[in-house]
Amino acid sequence: MNKPNIQQAKAFGAISFARGISHAPALDANMMEMLKGRKVGDPRTIQEMKAWHRGWHEANLAANS
Numbered sequence: 001m002n003k004p005n006i007q008q009a010k011a012f013g014a015i016s017f018a019r020g021i022s023h024a025p026a027l028d029a030n031m032m033e034m035l036k037g038r039k040v041g042d043p044r045t046i047q048e049m050k051a052w053h054r055g056w057h058e059a060n061l062a063a064n065s
Contacts, residue, residue: 002044005034009048013055017063025052 009031016028025031031052038045 004044004047004051006047006051009034009051010055010058013052013057014059015055016052017056017059023053023056023060025049028052 012031
C-alpha cells in the first residue's frame, strides 16, 4: 500500500480556500483526482481528508487574522 500524501492534500486545502471553494473536499477536483480509484475506507484517504481540512482552515485563519 502506498503512503498517504498528506502534504499534497494539505496544500490542496489551502489552494481551495484561496480559490473560494467551500469547506468541502468533494468540490476540489485536485483532491478528488488524488482519491480516484480507492476503495471506501482506505486508511490513506482518512489521513488525506484530515490534512485537506487542516490546510483549508489554516489558510482561512491566516487570511482572517
